[in-house]
Amino acid sequence: xxxxxxxxxxxxxxxxxxxxxxxxxxxxxxxxxxxxxxxxxxxxxxxxxxxxxxxxxxxxxxxxxxxxxxxxxxxxxxxxxxxxxxxxxxxxxxxxxxxxxxxxxxxxxxxxxxxxxxxxxxxxxxxxxxxxxxxxxxxxxxxxxxxxxxxxxxxxxxxxxxxxxxxxxxxxxxxxxxxxxxxxxxxxxxxxxxxxxxx
Amino acid sequence: xxxxxxxxxxxxxxxxxxxxxxxxxxxxxxxxxxxxxxxxxxxxxxxxxxxxxxxxxxxxxxxxxxxxxxxxxxxxxxxxxxxxxxxxxxxxxxxxxxxxxxxxxxxxxxxxxxxxxxxxxxxxxxxxxxxxxxxxxxxxxxxxxxxxxxxxxxxxxxxxxxxxxxxxxxxxxxxxxxxxxxxxxxxxxxxxxxxxxxx
DNA sequence: GTCTATAATCAGATAGAC
DNA sequence: GTCTATCTGATTATAGAC
Numbered sequence: 001x002x003x004x005x006x007x008x009x010x011x012x013x014x015x016x017x018x019x020x021x022x023x024x025x026x027x028x029x030x031x032x033x034x035x036x037x038x039x040x041x042x043x044x045x046x047x048x049x050x051x052x053x054x055x056x057x058x059x060x061x062x063x064x065x066x067x068x069x070x071x072x073x074x075x076x077x078x079x080x081x082x083x084x085x086x087x088x089x090x091x092x093x094x095x096x097x098x099x100x101x102x103x104x105x106x107x108x109x110x111x112x113x114x115x116x117x118x119x120x121x122x123x124x125x126x127x128x129x130x131x132x133x134x135x136x137x138x139x140x141x142x143x144x145x146x147x148x149x150x151x152x153x154x155x156x157x158x159x160x161x162x163x164x165x166x167x168x169x170x171x172x173x174x175x176x177x178x179x180x181x182x183x184x185x186x187x188x189x190x191x192x193x194x195x196x197x198x199x
Numbered sequence: 200x201x202x203x204x205x206x207x208x209x210x211x212x213x214x215x216x217x218x219x220x221x222x223x224x225x226x227x228x229x230x231x232x233x234x235x236x237x238x239x240x241x242x243x244x245x246x247x248x249x250x251x252x253x254x255x256x257x258x259x260x261x262x263x264x265x266x267x268x269x270x271x272x273x274x275x276x277x278x279x280x281x282x283x284x285x286x287x288x289x290x291x292x293x294x295x296x297x298x299x300x301x302x303x304x305x306x307x308x309x310x311x312x313x314x315x316x317x318x319x320x321x322x323x324x325x326x327x328x329x330x331x332x333x334x335x336x337x338x339x340x341x342x343x344x345x346x347x348x349x350x351x352x353x354x355x356x357x358x359x360x361x362x363x364x365x366x367x368x369x370x371x372x373x374x375x376x377x378x379x380x381x382x383x384x385x386x387x388x389x390x391x392x393x394x395x396x397x398x
Numbered sequence: 399g400t401c402t403a404t405a406a407t408c409a410g411a412t413a414g415a416c
Numbered sequence: 417g418t419c420t421a422t423c424t425g426a427t428t429a430t431a432g433a434c
């Protein structure tokens with residue numbers, strides 16, 4: 001009589017990670033619309049019902065996938081900011097094709113999946129807050145007067161440029177890319193190689 | 200015997216535009232995954248088969264929708280660049296929420312729809328080329344030495360910032376937005392109100 | 399933990415009547 | 417130009433056996 005007490009897999013089962021890996025590959029290669037229970041399972045070499053066994057709904061799968069990546073991202077960025085060439089490290093981190101592509105894909109997803117929206121927004125704000133907190137000290141170390149440009153604006157600009165570069169690359173666009181990369185990297189190099197000279 | 204010579208509606212039929220309008224509303228409000236033949240027709244108050252009558256496939260509908268918007272966009276940007284306050288006009292044009300949202304939605308779509316990809320990339324390159332052509336003259340008029348920053352880089356930066364601002368707004372993000380908007384608008388105002396002074 | 403089987407939707411697309 | 421009817425295939429999700 002009592003309605004079936006639906007069972008679900010434990011969070012640390014091996015095949016759970018296998019499914020998440022498969023989902024991430026699909027998301028990166030074909031976009032979020034390709035991430036269906038059946039295709040994820042096929043990619044993992046498992047039956048599609050297992051997706052529902054480990055993740056109640058597809059939203060749950062996306063959330064689990066996002067959280068796993070988000071934690072890695074926060075750690076990587078913290079390491080970059082703490083390194084001895086933080087600007088270069090931050091730029092390398094931000095323009096990582098896989099990372100930026102996944103972020104953009106999750107942002108698209110968040111646009112029409114309510115459950116994802118809050119999570120993505122929260123993570124992005126945390127990333128940005130960590131940068132905004134670290135940057136003033138970094139700029140000061142390089143002798144850059146804070147009046148030049150508010151650190152939070154610099155943080156925002158960097159993120160924008162990195163994301164759009166990666167996004168457009170994927171579409172086969174290139175207008176202005178080389179010039180912008182060169183401009184940013186030249187800027188970083190001048191700052192980090194000659195901390196005293198910058199005009 | 201001869202296989203049915205499938206018929207299709209003429210490009211200037213009234214209901215064709217009605218369907219495109221409906222598709223655009225859906226795309227803006229709920230994202231591209233909501234733009235199905237059935238939902239578009241429902242939004243337009245028509246039967247879903249009419250979508251296939253006017254647009255052979257859904258890709259055709261997306262392409263028609265994109266081209267209609269793209270032509271408007273190119274005209275609007277040309278008008279902005281030719282106005283007496285081109286920087287301000289360009290910024291206003293670029294940060295138009297509806298326009299930027301649609302552009303981002305089409306970029307997401309282009310990411311996993313081959314037929315859309317080429318069209319979106321081509322349009323975006325044309326927009327950027329038009330800006331890159333006009334900007335040197337504008338900067339010269341304001342007395343800005345071209346060594347400060349390559350015009351094409353400025354063009355790219357502006358587009359990035361505008362797009363990401365709009366995208367993040369839709370997700371409910373706000374960190375750094377006010378500061379960045381203020382920074383850009385202050386910059387534009389200083390340039391356009393006092394063409395001679397800029398330091 | 400994994401399987402078979404199945405329910406219930408929803409999608410794109412076409413044929414042919416009116 | 418618009419309709420009804422239909423085909424085909426994909427999707428999420430659940431129940432219950434093993």
